[in-house]
Amino acid sequence: MYHLVFSADENYIKYTSVLITSIISNTDKSKKFKGFDENSNIKDEKYFFHILSNFVSDKTREKLLNLQNTLNEIFPCEIIIHIKNDEDFENFPTSGAAHSLKLPYYRLRLSSIFDESIKKCLYLDSDMLCMCDIRELFSINLKDKIVGVVGDPGSKKSKIKFKENDKKKIFYFDENYFNSGLLLINLEEYKKHSIEQKCEELASKCYYIKAADQDLLNATIETRLRHKLDFAYNFNIITLFYTICKDEKKNRLNYTRTEFNEALKNPKILHYGEKPWKFLKSYFDYKGKNINDYWWDMANKTPIFNEELLKEKQDIKAYLLYASLGYELLKSVKRANFFKIHQLIKSTERDQFYIEQTSKINDDIFGLCCMLGESILHARKHKKDFFGVYLKALKMIYNFKKYHFRSRI
Template identity: 20%
Template structure:
């Protein structure tokens, strides 16, 4: 007899730039959890029509995949503090699952759309939350963050993967508390947006999940090498889909799932800053593509010398 398939609920909160990346993450989830039914809840403001189309085609491809879409049309009563940099308003959408999803969904694994799953999620899904509203993995830079937002307990989690008890979330009216915290503390201390507010409100009262469920990798650092995890999370503003992401196992892993997905025509994205142009030139040089590398340096020279370079 076949073991009864678990219904696992997973949530994403995205904007139109992340439709395809969510598609790659979802592809990796399905491939590695084929024995369970994955119910994926996507909260979004806008999606590109071609991404929406491919997401729906992905759903048809896999019998264990069901997608649910929730479009946000009004952001009334929500305070979004969006720090400068690579973080967007969409990061706050993870607050809205308890309110938007049917009450029958009692727990949810939230994940960012810059994650690759390479193993089974069932043990994470079945984690005992011991009466708490959240399970999460502690963040790698936690001391600084605790000091910055004034946490007493010395524990600060990364909000890229969250196991949420939606029943408790609704009971505790956590969404209102989070937006209130953002209003009050707001721009004064915020560096990591949604993550700071979650930590500020929950203040250490979370179940600590094993690191394998949020294995942080950062471009060109030693944090890149520990890939024996279930969820690989590409934090930082340099993503594996950027042309200038350094060659590594983590990068190969990402592109392996791009190729398996309906976004297999994806091309590495170019940057728009001087910094990314230099990184691209260096990487191309390292790969032995000297002419291409030189063309980036040349473009930079032209840019800096503008009129003098005629």
């Protein structure tokens, strides 16, 4: 039996259904678990998909039941809903990733939904897509490690600020900082080391925390008690924009360029930063395919929810503004046209005209343009000045040219 856990509110469940379908679709029915782990005693090959949520309507529950019944014809599975309440997480700060609701913290209390007979579970963020037989992960022997994790691709300058004995303290993260979008959890060790309690205790002292559960887990699980997984198992698609590896710069992605390139050529689980239900197009992979197309190909095959998803797809257009503004910013930076950058931030009058020019953007820079466009929209929202945007764009363009995967293979 394989236990997988997701967090999803009512609106996110349709996206979770795509991930669940991708797991079933990539399970090799001709292969038994013995083929992954010859020492395994697993006899019942069945997936249990646990969804942690704050509310699921009767209509959505019915859809999930129908999804379960349809997928069960392909491979044995069961979908189980666990309702949690934000009130149960009153000691956890409302900030950063948990600025509007406490759902990101729900995964910290996994041990409360499993009895003692369940030794291992896999947590996955709903904005992921499985590209492999997920049983590969369940075959990994964690031994005395608490969790199997994948390094986070971002900068390791984050920190937690908290008070202890009326003194302000700071917990700094290092190069071993991991992404909590995928957690292969040894439930016995998780309970043995009281991770739930440690997270809540630290959370109650925090006055600044950015990445919610991710920061808490990084602060409470010692590096020696983590099993480092291949980057392919949590292949964050932002790395297709550009990636700085540990052999190129300290405190960046904690994998070598060689290790990253291996994952790039054969990603096992995709982790979408630019959500496919918001961006129809973003980055292009090693094979030259729009990375978001993989998700929509699976959405089209997802039972019960596919009509709703494909209808939603027809209205996705906001990403065109990101790309078009970014394209204008890219041209302006190259020409050091500060007046144009100022106009991009201060005026929206020509936005529709820019959107109509989106087709001129080459695929190899489309992702770059999306990220540059985000800096314009951020500046508009927070009333930033043009020079800060210019400097940020310069750095972004420099890193893209130097560390984009096509320039590093």
